[in-house]
Amino acid sequence: MTWTTRAACAVALVLGFLAQPALATDCEDRSFEGRSYTICEVNAAREEIRLFLKDENGKLLGQFFAVDDRLKAQGKRLGFAMNAGMYHEDRSPVGHYRENGEELMRVIPNAGPGNFGMLPNGIFCVRAGRADVIETKRFLRAAPDCTEATQSGPMLVIDGALHPRFLRDSDSRFLRNGVATSADGARAVFIISNERVTFYEMGRFVRDGLKLPQALYFDGNVSRLYAPELNRADAGFLLGPIVGVVETAD
Numbered sequence: 001m002t003w004t005t006r007a008a009c010a011v012a013l014v015l016g017f018l019a020q021p022a023l024a025t026d027c028e029d030r031s032f033e034g035r036s037y038t039i040c041e042v043n044a045a046r047e048e049i050r051l052f053l054k055d056e057n058g059k060l061l062g063q064f065f066a067v068d069d070r071l072k073a074q075g076k077r078l079g080f081a082m083n084a085g086m087y088h089e090d091r092s093p094v095g096h097y098r099e100n101g102e103e104l105m106r107v108i109p110n111a112g113p114g115n116f117g118m119l120p121n122g123i124f125c126v127r128a129g130r131a132d133v134i135e136t137k138r139f140l141r142a143a144p145d146c147t148e149a150t151q152s153g154p155m156l157v158i159d160g161a162l163h164p165r166f167l168r169d170s171d172s173r174f175l176r177n178g179v180a181t182s183a184d185g186a187r188a189v190f191i192i193s194n195e196r197v198t199f200y201e202m203g204r205f206v207r208d209g210l211k212l213p214q215a216l217y218f219d220g221n222v223s224r225l226y227a228p229e230l231n232r233a234d235a236g237f238l239l240g241p242i243v244g245v246v247e248t249a250d
Contacts, residue, residue, distance in 0.1 A: 025080035025245050027227040029194070032209040035201055036194040039210070040080050040227055044131035044181070044188045048246040051084060051099045051126075051148040053091075060091050062238030064226035071246060079247040081226040082177055082190055084124070085152040085218055086116050087240025095151030096123055097241060107151060109136055115217065118165060121153025122216045124243070130185025133214040150241050156180070156203040156215035166200040174220035176202050179243075180212040187212070190243070192225045 027040040052067045054060055061067050068078040086094040094116050097105040111119045120135045126148040135158055154163050156178055173196035180189045189210055206215040224234035
């Protein structure tokens with residue numbers, strides 16, 4: 001092989017690499033204070049973050065592959081996903097839910113039983129150019145124009161502080177997942193624990209490990225992740241709301 005041929009091959013390899021589509025979501029495993037987590041970070045100012053519950057015929061999607069199949073029919077694909085908030089037995093959202101601009105469930109502002117009602121809780125809100133975790137009462141005052149929104153609880157971190165009811169010595173441990181956002185709304189970091197953790201431990205990971213000021217708990221025990229980058233596609237029983245990043249199919 002001549003020098004000219006080798007150079008041409010090298011250029012072709014570089015161009016081929018550059019032509020590969022950039023990953024919309026950056027997923028990786030992290031360890032913090034002896035606990036293992038997986039995080040998936042999304043540039044909310046650039047990527048398409050959406051929520052999914054039912055198909056066009058009103059049938060529950062419930063699984064990551066069902067969302068992906070629906071998107072493939074539109075020439076798109078699911079780049080990342082996780083369960084996104086608590087739901088009733090029929091998989092309908094417990095709290096506020098908005099999908100593609102349509103409100104399917106109102107905001108629930110009052111305290112109540114279970115983790116959802118452990119105020120302050122909050123809402124994950126996606127709007128033009130940003131995504132934010134917003135405490136529920138603050139959300140009601142500000143009335144942001146969310147295209148996608150899901151309410152859950154409790155908040156993990158509020159303005160850089162842990163939820164006031166979290167106990168350092170709690171023995172309530174579950175696989176847990178949630179989402180944290182930056183102050184400017186540009187970063188949305190989705191978190192799932194790879195082992196059983198407490199609220200306090202997960203909140204500390206967000207506040208002190210990821211150094212993000214706002215974070216919302218999605219759910220525990222049912223927590224699941226779809227991350228092709230990590231060859232991970234958790235399966236199981238049907239889910240309620242699902243959050244994901246939509247990409248153009250190759």
